[in-house]
Amino acid sequence: MLEVSGLRKVYRSQRREVEAIRDLTFTVDDGELVCVVGPSGCGKTTLLRCVAGLLGPTGGAVRLAGNAVTGPPPGMAVVFQEYGRSLFPWLSVHDNVDLPLRQKRVPRPRRAALVSEALTAVGLDGTQQSNPWQLSGGMQQRVAIARAVAYEPSVLLMDEPFAAVDAQTRAELEDLVRALWQRLGVTILFVTHDIDEAVYLGQRVLVLSASPTVVQDELLVDLPAARDQLHTRADARFTALRARVYEQIQAAKGAQPNTAISS
């Protein structure tokens, strides 16, 4: 289980302090797919980096399976929004997926199997020897997803992974994430600014307030587990849920705490 309790993050520079996150508390159960959505600039990425152990919180704690997260924990993989910068351009697609496994000291035969399974799972057979920059944006993000999947994480963090790809590719990648999640039983924390995406993907949606950030609302997505772009998005329940998230985000934007940043 992933527990975030009383998380607070203040960025300090010489001139001023910016309170990015005020007080976030939530949990994600093993095998759950939770989406985090909020108005732009609400500290979603800060939250994700704290959970990933890439950023130290100012207050509160992140716990993974009971252990405090003080650095990147084992068994966690992150898919970043900036796939072009997150993949290593000097390595082939195969080597990009393989390198974290080598660092994890996975034996060679097992590595070969994991890499090819992961690339097959994301629909990238036959691109192993290409360089990432020879592929389209959507395919590059597939490589990044394959890299994370091959790592066999128990928790997968995704930071607005589809914000930079076109709408059709995005729909395909959303279905890919749902399919992988159902097949692998991995816990996923998916950060997005897209309300539809959050409702379509998640079992649960956390709505964050504007900065300084707290949990504004939390809702269970009671849609059937088998979802598809055409029918799920036309479903009355889907429309009702997205309307609620939309209202909450509007409310979050409207109710700017008057204690906001003074500089």
Add this chain to the structure above:
Amino acid sequence: MLRLSGLAGLLGLAELLPRLGLVDDDYLPPASRIVAALAAEARTAAFWTAVGDTLTAWAIGLVIACTLGVAAGVLIGAVPVLRTWTASTIEFLRPIPSVALIPLAVLLYGTGLGSTLLLVVYAAFWQVLVQVLHGVADVDPVAEETARSFRFSAWARVRHVLWPTALPYVFTGLRLAAAVALVLAVTAELVIGAPGLGSVIAVAQSSGAIATMDALIVVTGLLGVAINLGARLAERRLLSWHQSVRGEVAG
């Protein structure tokens, strides 16, 4: 083709200027005579020994400078404290022209290879170091975070993120250093008299073999061109993934 015709034009000019009496042909003989002198030189063993000496000093100096430059650059770049701590020292030492060290070099190493190496290494080292420092500073924070999130060790981050990022800069530094190293190798030989093309040029000048002297000067230029071409070729092969090279390979 255009480049070659430019070179032909230069040769034509070098032929015409002395023949028209615009420059003194005692000191700058027409190109044809310089070429003839070059052909004659190329048949002597002494010439090839001199070329060998110069290239040896150049290569040894370059290897030392690059090794030191890369090692120091990666270390300084990877440890922020070191960077702050060394910044002023680097800014003080770097502008000292290598040739100003000639007297010191002679006192330390006499007129042998050691003196030439000191000058070559000093001049080439800064070229490499400064480029490596730029390269190390160019590491993409997202790439670095990716490596950290997959729990790469510090060494693995240097090896797999920092080094490949810095590599194009290293090559630029190497190319600049290779050119500077040749300049300093010839200078040291010319001024100190260490064995090599420079000292042969000095001997040719003092014995009045002007066409030979000019021919040897041309040889230093040719070496420079060859070194630059070689460095570019190596760069293109090893950095095929890099933006600056991609187009040339793919297109």
